[in-house]
Amino acid sequence: MSESIDTIISNCNDQELQVIAQKVKDNQRITDADGLLLFEKGELAFVGALANFIRERKHGDTTYFNRNFHIEPTNVCVFSCKFCSYSRLYAHKEEGWELSIEQMLDLVKAYDGKPITEVHIVGGVHPKMDMAYFIELMQKIKKHRPDLHVKAFTAVELDYMFRKAKLSIEEGMKQLHAAGLDSLPGGGAEIFAPEIREQICADKVDANGWLAIHEAAHNLGMHSNATMLYGHIEKKEHLVDHMRRLRELQDKTGGFNTFIPLKFRNFDNDMSYVPESSIIEDMRLFSISRIYLDNFPHLKAYWPMLGRQQAQLSLAFGVNDIDGTIDDSTKIYSMAGSEEQTPTMSTEDLVQLIKQVNRRPVERDTLYNVVKDYSLVELV
Ligand code: V47
Ligand code: SF4
Numbered sequence: 001m002s003e004s005i006d007t008i009i010s011n012c013n014d015q016e017l018q019v020i021a022q023k024v025k026d027n028q029r030i031t032d033a034d035g036l037l038l039f040e041k042g043e044l045a046f047v048g049a050l051a052n053f054i055r056e057r058k059h060g061d062t063t064y065f066n067r068n069f070h071i072e073p074t075n076v077c078v079f080s081c082k083f084c085s086y087s088r089l090y091a092h093k094e095e096g097w098e099l100s101i102e103q104m105l106d107l108v109k110a111y112d113g114k115p116i117t118e119v120h121i122v123g124g125v126h127p128k129m130d131m132a133y134f135i136e137l138m139q140k141i142k143k144h145r146p147d148l149h150v151k152a153f154t155a156v157e158l159d160y161m162f163r164k165a166k167l168s169i170e171e172g173m174k175q176l177h178a179a180g181l182d183s184l185p186g187g188g189a190e191i192f193a194p195e196i197r198e199q200i201c202a203d204k205v206d207a208n209g210w211l212a213i214h215e216a217a218h219n220l221g222m223h224s225n226a227t228m229l230y231g232h233i234e235k236k237e238h239l240v241d242h243m244r245r246l247r248e249l250q251d252k253t254g255g256f257n258t259f260i261p262l263k264f265r266n267f268d269n270d271m272s273y274v275p276e277s278s279i280i281e282d283m284r285l286f287s288i289s290r291i292y293l294d295n296f297p298h299l300k301a302y303w304p305m306l307g308r309q310q311a312q313l314s315l316a317f318g319v320n321d322i323d324g325t326i327d328d329s330t331k332i333y334s335m336a337g338s339e340e341q342t343p344t345m346s347t348e349d350l351v352q353l354i355k356q357v358n359r360r361p362v363e364r365d366t367l368y369n370v371v372k373d374y375s376l377v378e379l380v
Contacts, residue, residue: 218255267337290318
């Protein structure tokens with residue numbers, strides 16, 4: 001049984017924090033200064049209890065997951081983000097992989113007859129994989145399996161594709177949408193503040209470009225997610241600034257489904273000297289983002305990055321979604337040092353993981369329509 005909001009407020013000895021808790025109780029938005037205060041002095045028990053209160057007000061015990069798999073068309077990339085353990089520069093492309101359209105289609109066909117609802121397609125930015133290439137891919141996937149939701153391409157990949165094709169963002173997005181692109185994943189956002197972006201990913205699309213691409217998708221009626229890469233050289237000001245920009249765009253379009261904090265993993269990349277965040281910092285970050293991003297319906301813990309036990313724990317700190325089955329189809333996090341070296345969970349594993357912490361497992365599709373409520377299903 002979670003703590004009542006009045007108990008949380010009365011147990012808090014700090015007046016400034018009490019004011020924030022009262023705002024949460026009254027369903028009022030917190031300010032940037034409040035967000036900073038939470039990072040400065042909100043202890044885990046306090047921010048966690050507030051985040052859990054919000055999570056239960058929005059979703060009760062419901063915890064979503066989906067049946068999905070990833071396609072990573074290539075890890076060859078024209079960019080050189082310092083935190084990336086996955087990419088290989090074009091000059092060393094023989095060290096990476098490049099999938100043909102037919103190979104990617106074969107990956108889709110491998111799920112024929114299986115109750116998968118989403119394919120997530122994200123990879124490096126390959127100079128030869130252009131608009132025409134991906135339009136053909138979208139069309140062929142949709143022709144083969146029209147009901148499969150295609151969530152594909154970070155704003156970084158899209159920015160490069162559109163610029164290369166000399167298309168406006170609006171036109172480029174329209175063409176991909178018409179070819180079968182249903183929604184956008186949240187990657188590439190990293191940290192928006194230019195003073196950090198310059199140090200960790202100087203050469204790729206900036207904050208305004210990232211936001212403009214998501215806005216264009218929302219204007220076409222598409223939904224998208226948003227990420228934030230945390231736990232490296234950023235300061236709390238940069239985290240609040242990042243979330244403020246997302247909250248503002250969400251006020252304007254309402255097109256974001258889910259916020260996904262991504263924990264920086266430091267294996268085998270140019271930022272390996274930066275220590276990883278602690279589990280306490282991870283849970284505080286999830287909690288504060290749940291409190292700050294009042295207009296985001298969902299908060300996701302991406303288990304291949306966080307590990308399944310931390311993802312399970314996060315369900316008490318504001319999180320109401322743990323992504324999907326994945327089926328060992330992504331390498332981004334295993335190459336960056338995640339303990340999940342072959343990320344795959346069966347539906348039974350996911351249901352079990354959620355039930356173990358007394359939450360209600362619900363399979364969703366990408367747009368959060370309920371596919372199946374597992375709360376009353378006994379698994380053998
Ligand atoms: O943008 C790369 C991150 C992202 C590292 O929308 C790293 O449902 C931590 O966007 N440590 C791509 N993170 C993945 C992504 C995503 C993942 C899951 C679900 C969704 C969704 C989107 O991976 C990149 C970058 O922020 N990343 N390297 C690293 N060493
Ligand atoms: Fe390329 Fe993405 Fe890695 Fe950056 S994070 S180097 S854009 S694959």
